[in-house]
Each structure stands twice: as C-alpha cells, then as structure tokens.
Amino acid sequence: MMNITKAFGTKAAEAPLKPISIERRNLSPNDVEIEILYCGICHSDLHAARNDWGGSTYPLVPGHEIVGRIKKTGSKVSKFKVGDLAGVGCIVDSCRDCDHCHHGDEQYCENGWTVVFNSPDQKYGGTTYGGFSEAIVVDENYVVKVPDTLDLASAAPILCAGITVYSPLKHWGAGPHKKIGIIGIGGLGHMAIKIAKAMGAEVTVFTTTQSKADDANRLGADHVVLSTDVAQMSNCPKQDMILDTVSAKHDVNAYLNLLKVDGAVVIVGLPNQPLEIGAFNVVNGRKSFSGSNIGGIAETQEVLDFCAEHQVTADIELIQASQINEAFDRLEKGDVKYRFVIDMKTLTA
Template sequence: MCKSCDQKSERLTRDGKSRRDFLRSGTIAAAAATPLAASVMNGSASAQTSGPADLSASNVQAWAAFDENGSFAPHTIPRRAAGAKDVVIDIMYSSICHSDIHTYKGDWGPANFPLVPGHEIVGRVVGVGADVVKFREGDIAGVGTIVDSCGECMNCKADREQNCLNGTTFTYGSPDKHLGGVTYGGYSKKIVVDEDYVLRIPPGMDLAGVAPMLCAGITTFSPIVHWDLKPGERFGVIGMGGLGHLAVKFAAAKGAEVVVFTTSEDKLEDAKAFGAKEAYLWSDEQAMASQMASFDLMLATVPVAFQMQQFLSMLKLDKTLVNVGALFPIEGAHGMMMGFGRQSLAGSMTGGIAETQRVIDFAERHGISAEYELITPDQIGEACKKVVNKQARYRYVIDMTSA
C-alpha cells in the first residue's frame, strides 16, 4: 500500500458494490493470492474428502457467569443446526472485553443468567451451509459484536447494522431469533453465524492478537475514521487499557501525533512503545495544564464515568472529544466552557460488519496486533477481576483450544 493511498479517507464500501459483494470478492481474492490461504484450502479439501461436515444442532461446552459477582463455571449451551447461509466455527480464541463485565454486573440493565459472554471471537470454519459463498471449511474466521439484523432498514443498508432500526442481534444477551431465549457468545467451543456477519481473517495474522480487533479494535477505529483523523494532527487518548492501546496503535499508523493520558505510571513507557509521542499522568497538574487548546481530536476509552471538562478544554476550537468507554451519564461537562470553544462531546460504540472488516485489514496491512496474555477457560473469573483492577496488559485472550 503506497503512502498516498494509505492516507486516503476510509470508505465503508467500494463504489458500486454492496457490503456483501465487497466482502465476498475480498475473501475470494485473498484465498487465491496467498500461499498460506492455499494451504488452508488444501487442508479444507482433505477434510472434505473424509465426509460432509456435521451441520446438525448440537450441545456445546461453554463457560457462563451465574451471578453479578462473575462466578464462572462450565455450562452446556445449544447451537442451532446450520442453515443454508450459516457458517459453523470451532472457536480457537475469545478475548475478555470490559463489556462482558459490565453485562454480568448489571451495569447496563439486568443480566440474563446463566450468561455466556464473548464477542471477540476467532476460530476455524468446520462447516458451511449450501448457499455460503464467503467461506469454506478450513478458513479462519472472526465473529464480533453483531450476529444478525433486519438487513432492510436504512441503517442496515448503510452498513450500520449496529444501529438497526428493527433491533440488532448482538452476539450474546440478545433475543435469539432461531432458538428462542438469548444468544450465547464466544466463551464456548463452537458458534453458528450467518455468513453476512462473519469476518474474514487474512492469512498470517496472530490469531489471538486479532481477536480484540472485533470489539476493542472497531470501537476505537470507527471514530478515527468518522472524524477523519489526518497525518500530523494531534490526537489524545484518555485511558490506555484494552481499547486505548489499540487507539494509540491505529492513530500512530495513520501518522497522527498521539498523546496518552493515563492514571497508571507503568503505562507511560508502554504508550511510547505503541507509537505515542507523549504520555502523561492525570495527576501531573503542570503537564495537564500545558495541553490546553492543543488537540484536533480526543478519544475517551475509560470504562467508568469521570470528570470530562478538563479534557474538553484541551480541544482546539471546533474540535471533538469522542467517548467510547463510559456508557453512563456523562459527568463534569460544562456547557458554558464547551460553548466558548464551540467544542463537541460525541459518543460512539461498535461498528458495522464492513467497517469491522476494514479494521482487520488495516491491522494486517500495518502489522498491528493487540497486546495480550493467553489464559485458559478456568481462569476467566480471575482475569475479569484483574481487568476491573486495571491489571490487564492489555487484553486477556481465552485459549479455547486448551479446554
């Protein structure tokens, strides 16, 4: 990718092509062009000679939270029989997102227990329905935050399935249109998903490192694209955990001047290693004061509510702070001060399927991987506690192949 192409504004679809056509053609091209993909297809072909894949309904081993304290234990869940457009995936890696913790704690509303979280999923395709065109057995695929939507409303047609006007089906905790009850996520051994909601993982990527791209990655990448961060612009990242460290890497890859604000002293050097030019502690009053009116765009990734005005005051005139972390009532934003600088406080969350594919491809092109620690399923509960205590560096990824 040449520098001039890489600096062009990201677009959701190619001119004249739907999202599904774009993803379908990208999958076929990638499979035809790479030796590794060819070897995967050879493995797939040999697997197919041993007999057709089992597409029937099944009971699957999973790990579920049974209460608001995050008491995880083995649990058996149903997976539907694969329909004509469904992809059956043996899950290899599923990473822990703070959203999983918010959900079982009931921070966003009552949880449906037993709860099987997980929406950062990477695995191997072991079966495909008769009408599937994007994948074949043996391919590596990903599943993010969305597994279904109406496909017909204006938001879905604009590749904004996360904003489906008739109700997005999220990967876990949403009403299950097929089996009834609620959807179950990636803390499990297998998942069945319509191909339109499955992501292509380019050959050669670190599969455990790509899993966090499917929520943390798209959540931080989407505002960088939407607010059109340009090379040389000054970009502030507030909080550097599972989301923030990827925001640093993406913005640095786009040529922005990245500045990190953290409450953890041991993350200052990490921030610079990830591509930040500067990194400061919130408690450093002199450093904080020196940043006033200096940023073109800021991204808040902190997962709890906090006083935002000190960061809003760091924006230049007419610039924006985007909140993707604290999905609670906003604290400390002062209307008069925002009005004086005509600054904007905006919100963003996950992205649609096409944009999620785009962040995966961007990460592959720039050699970006999440920083992670592999754990086994029996360590999920303890890892969640460490996330809450800010001990993760920077994502816990569950190795489902070890179960």
C-alpha cells in the first residue's frame, strides 16, 4: 500500500513541469513523513528535468533543498517528534557500512548513495521523487533538524547551496587570517561569501560584471576583482584558497596563478565541458586543483547550526508552484538573485 502524493514534475525532457500524482511509501519503523513547506530550486534540478547530463528517468520530480515539518513518525524513530522542523538535502540513503559512511561522508559512499530524486531506490525499489511535492518519506538518519531561529524559506537553500560551499571552506581551513577567493556570485557564490565571512576569513570575490561586483560588496566581500580586468587580476593579493562556483566553461589557470604556495582552487560548480589545467600552474608553488561534493548528514546539520548562530540565510525570490517553469527559464538565463524557493502550500491551493 502506497500513499498518493501531489507533486510538480515532468514526464519528458522537453515537456514543462506540471501537477502530477506520485506514490510515497508507507512509513517503515525508522521513517518520518515530512510535510514540505519550502523547497529551493537548484541548477541541478533544471539539468535533471531537461536531461542535460543524461540518465534522467521520467516521470521526474526535482527538488533537494527541502524544509518542512514532521507529520508522522515510524515506531522506532527517536530523533524527531511530530511538529518538529526538519530538512532534507541531496542524500536520503547510503550503504551505512563503508568507511566513508562511518565517518559521516555519505556523499562519498563506496557503494553508492541514494539521491533524493531521480535515483534508483536500492532498498524499496522504484525511483525516488524530490521536494517539489507536498510530502516526503525519509529515514530519520538522513533528515536534519532545522533551527527555528532561521527564516524557513531562505534557509531551504542551505540544504544544498549552503553545505556545498561550507564543506570545502571548512576542509581547506577558511577562517581568521586566511585569504579566501570566491569565483562567481550565484546561488553557491553568494552563500560562500556569507559563510566565509562568518568564519572570519578575508574574502575576495572574482566576477565578470560591475553589477555583480557591487552586489558582492553588499553581501560582505572585503575585495572585489573584475576578472576581465588584467590590471586588477595582476594586482590581486595571493589567496590561500579559491572556491570556484562557476558552472560554465572558463579558464581556471588564471586563478591558480593567484594562489599562495600550497594553495588550492576548489571547484564546486559543474561545467558541462572539461577544464584544462596547465602543468606549470600547479607545479610552481605546489598548488592544487581540487573538487568537493556537497557534504555528509552530520556536516549538513553543522552548517544549519552555524548559519543559525551567525544568522546566515540565502537571498531568495519566493515563488508559487505555478511559477516553476518561468523560474526554470529565468534560472537558465541567470536571472535570479540568488535562489528561487517554492512556497509549497501553493501546490495544493
């Protein structure tokens, strides 16, 4: 027996998203059912819906920046009670047995983790459906607590954009007396500015446009460099780490040359085309070009608590479910400051 749930999804790559009905499993002993209040829209949702990366299966319901309230709990649930605020990000299951799972790095699970949507459900069968829906059922071990001091709508993007930048900033030691560069000011980049500043770092933002440069200052950047200006790039102080949030093809070698010895450019954006690295640009100075992928469940809880402590949330545009297709079109054009978030009560209104 399954539960029929209202959702907003698509049945083909070229088709618009529209209201559909999906099936959610009944609660297992360790499951919670979450009434979804808000769900952010990430570029990955757009790519998956339109099969830009290949491998999408339909019908497809996107959404992996989920904030809601516990509606029901399974018989063995101990972390949550009905009425609690809860969040779900990208990961809804993993093998739980490998070294990475044991160390809280479920995103690197050796046996493959289960994505919240468009992923084969290895435990229950079928395909997972995401947060563009009225409710979701998830094992409590893959659910995080959302502090009630955060604005819920603007906290939703922390579940993906926030953790995606927090994890590498923490791993590479962002903090006081560290110079941290951030390439790009979008959904990820604007969160990176806020979080790196809250960590105590000196933040330099690299952008291609003056309008974004002005916004970087508003968001708290200490310095802004127009990457198209040769003089500004050549006069930029050396950085300890540069976080690359750009998802389009671009030249990373210019940024490798702005690193201190032992510095790293860390990419979290996902360009469709390969990036080329000049060997001399990493050999000179023992530099690294690295990557990072979201974060584990414990670290996702950590970033939510960190953001609550420092009152960090995303800059959002709150939309109704009926505006999702328009939001996808605008997102493709970069026309958003800086995250669309769906008010999910409009799904059933």
